[in-house]
Amino acid sequence: MNARTARALQCSSLLLAVGLAATACGSSGASGSAAQDEPEFTGRGPITYVAGKDSTGVTKKIIDRWNTNHPKEKVxxxxxxxxxxxxxxxxxxxxxxxxxxxxxxxxxVVWTSEFAAHRWIDRLPADEFPLGKMVKPIVETGKYRGGQYAIPASSDGGMLYYRTDLLKKAGIAQPPTTWAQMKKDCAKVKKLPGAKGMSCYAGQFHKYEGLTVNFAEAVHSAGGEILDAHGKPHVDTSKARKGLDFLAASVKDKTIPKEATTYQEEDARRAFQKGELIFARNWPYMYSLVEKSKSETSGKFAVAPLPGLNATGTSSLGGHDLALSSFAKNKATAIDFMKFYTSEANARLALKDGSLAPPYAKLYDDKALVKKYPYLPTLKRSILHAQPRPRVVQYGDATAAIQREAYAAMTGNKSSKQALRDLQKSLRDAVAQ
Structure with missing residues (x-):
């Protein structure tokens, strides 16, 4: 008998014995207690799975596997x-x-608090998932006020992609660990005949969630923070300014090409793949796509930790968790599908076919996997040392403010100092709601 079933039986006994109101053991009360937040998952039949565009093809393969074995409960x-x-x-x-x-x-991974606080997703039976086998920081992303509201399907850590062939030709033995070092390396590489017309570095700088990620990485990599230990905004500081200054100054001196202020993940991937960039910041999914592309970059690149101000930088913690809509039907099927989707077997498939970061800890230390996917140790380090973006209930307001102010600084419409001062006020308002 699992904990959820035991609670249900205890609750039923109380109701029969003393005639308590049904709401005492209901699944949708407003107090936020464990019994009220964790509903009974009943109903079997067709369900839907909702996610962003499947650029790797992994999602379709997993769903096809499920549908083949569950013809009456298709996804x-x-x-x-x-x-x-x-x-x-x-x-x-x-x-x-x-x-x-x-x-x-x-x-x-940063949407959990917002969706859970508004009761848009159900509290899940954590003891029915193998969370103890997963990397702890990844599991934590699915929690809200002590409850597990989402289950890790994949993680993500930012990495620095670089052209091994060009660095070697320029006499550079190791990838850079600092921003200054990266700029020096770019200057050397650009002197090579084969690097004519190349740009130095790009990440995700369009005004969207990717900019929040890249801004957070710059701030944390300079020793700053967005929220302090008490959850209060803390961006109007000299350390945070050094992080934003790196981004803004790099656009100004063309370390970051101007067109990169329109880049999302796939734009940066394509630019690197086509040989337009010496260095690029991206998630692990890019590795397999570039390697399989048969482009001039295939087989001529590697990854390293992100550089920082004075030492190795800090990634934002990324990834995707599975959650269950509070308004869905056929929740018993949904729970079984979530167990299937987040299984170790499917994590291996996602790693193999999409170079997606697995949530299972042991896969990063599997010698056979490391031999086949040499970026795994770098990815593990990135994830274990990553910092989360602001985990606040009003996340939409917080990320919109970050995007607005970071973009203003990078495009020269505001100084970093003014942008961070304005961001401090906006974040204070968002956190206070």
Whole structure:
């Protein structure tokens, strides 16, 4: 008997003995207690899985496997746009109308608090998932006020992709660990005949969630923070300014090409793959795509930890967790599908076919896997030392403010100092709500 069943039996006994109101053991009360937040998962039949565009093909393979073995409980894949902000907004709109069109949601790891606080997703039976085998920081992303509201499907850590062939030709033995070192390396590489017309570095700098990620990495890599230990905004500081200064100054001196202020993940991937960049910041999914591309970059690149101000930098913690819409039907099927999707076997498939970061700890130390996927040790380090983006209930307001001010500084419309001063005020308002 699991903990959820035991609680249900205890609750039923109380109701029969003393005639307590049914709401005492209900599944949708407002107090936030464990019994009220954790509903009974009943109903079997077709469900939907809602996520961003499947650029790796992994999601379709996993769903096809499920559907083959569960013909009466088929999963329909609803693909949302690539842009995370649009994904989040469409999921929120579905929840606000209490529609049952969405069943299992693929959430960015920083959305859990917002979705749980608004009761858009159900508290899950944590003891029915192998969370103890997963990397702890990844498991924590699915928690809200002591409850597990989302289960890790994949993690993510930012890495520095670099051209091994060009660095070697320029006499550079190791990838850079600092921003200054990276700029010096670029200057050397650009003197090579084969590097004519190349740009130095790009990440994700369009005004969308990727900019929040890259801004957070710059601030943390300079020793700053966005929220302090008490959850209060703390960006109007000299350390945070050094981080934003790196981004803004790099656009100004063309270390970051101007067109990179329009880049999302795939734009940066394509630019690196086509030989337009010496260095690029991206997630692990890019590795397999570039390697399989048969482009001039295939077989001529590697990854390293992100550089920072004075030493190795800090990644933002990324990834996707699976959550269950509070308004869905056939929740018993949904829970079983979530167990299937987040299994170790499917984590291996996602690693193999999409170079997606697995949530299972042992896969990073598997010698056979490391030999086949040499980026795993770097990725593990990135994830274990990563810092989360602001985990606040009003995340939409917080990320919009970060994007607005960081973009203003990078495009020269504000100084870093003024942008951070304005951001401090906006974050204070968002956190206070």
């Amino acid at each position: 329909t894949f609803i693909q949302l746009p690539t842009d995370p902000d649009t994904q989040r907004q469409q999921m929120i709109q579905n929840a606000q109308t209490k529609s049952d069109a969405y069943t299992v949601l693929s959430l960015d």
